[in-house]
Amino acid sequence: MSKADGTDWTGPVGFITPDFIVKCAPDIAERRVHLCGPPAMMDAVKYALAQLKVPPDQIKTEDFAPPKGGPVPADEPEEPTPASAVAAAPTGAGAAAVSAPSAQATVEFSTSGKSGTLAPDQSVLEAAEAIGVVIDFECRVGTCGRCKVPLxxxxxxxxxxxxxxxxxxxxxxxxxxxxxxxxxxxxxx
Ligand code: FES
Incomplete structure (x- = not known):
């Protein structure tokens, strides 16, 4: 954990260094490594593993895309085609119709009582962050489920x-x- 202040975390604090890796896994050079995290962390750990003489073919990685606005890897499309669509579940007599597309859509966050604009290429999470609505997140790529919210x-x-x-x-x-x-x-x- 790099920012443990204000949490109940009691484990190690700081970045993952060669010393820390050796302390946790003294035989790291003979181990297979599964590496997943933010790009900067991945690069730092790969560098640490190289210093520890871990053969590259023993390092398995899973790359996540950075948040919107960050660098996009050259081999990844910037705006992939959406794979699916989800509509809000009907909720009885009060169920609302799907809104017609508009150039300046809005998103209302009913729990926090705030509303903001929603650009077509902006995620609901990004729109929330822009107006100070807190939605928990972790991976930002659709796999962890931390950002689930009801539509x-x-x-x-x-x-x-x-x-x-x-x-x-x-x-x-x-x-x-x-x-x-x-x-x-x-x-x-
Ligand atoms: S933050 Fe992980 S699925 Fe959205």
Whole structure:
């Protein structure tokens, strides 16, 4: 953990250094390493592993894309085609129709009582962050499920929705880090 202040974390604090790796796994050079995390952390740990003479073919990596606005790897498309679409689950007589697309969509966060604009290429998570609405997140690429929120009104597309079960999708749960929409939304956050 690099920022443990204010948490109940009692383990090691700081970045992953060669000394720390050797302390945890003295035989690291004979181990297979599974490496996953933010790009800067991945680079630092790869460098540390090289210093520790871990053969590159023993290092398995999983790359996550950076948050919007960060560098995009040259071999990855910047705007992939959305793979699926999810609409808010009907909620009875009060169920709202899906909003028509508009140039200046809005997203209302009903729990926090705040509203903001939602650009077509902006995720619900990014729109929330822009106006100070807190939605927990971790991977930002649709796999951890930390950013699940209920969609009350509207419909969204999600490029990746691995973290959602069929029941959650049917019930209108979305991944805020992936959800985008050209139309107005209401999200319970
Ligand atoms: S932050 Fe991990 S799925 Fe959205």
């Amino acid at each position: 009350s009104k509207g419909s969204v597309t999600m490029e990746v929705e691995d973290a959602l079960t069929a029941e959650e999708k049917a019930g209108g749960t979305i991944l805020a880090c992936q959800a985008k929409s050209p139309g107005n939304l209401v999200v319970a956050a």
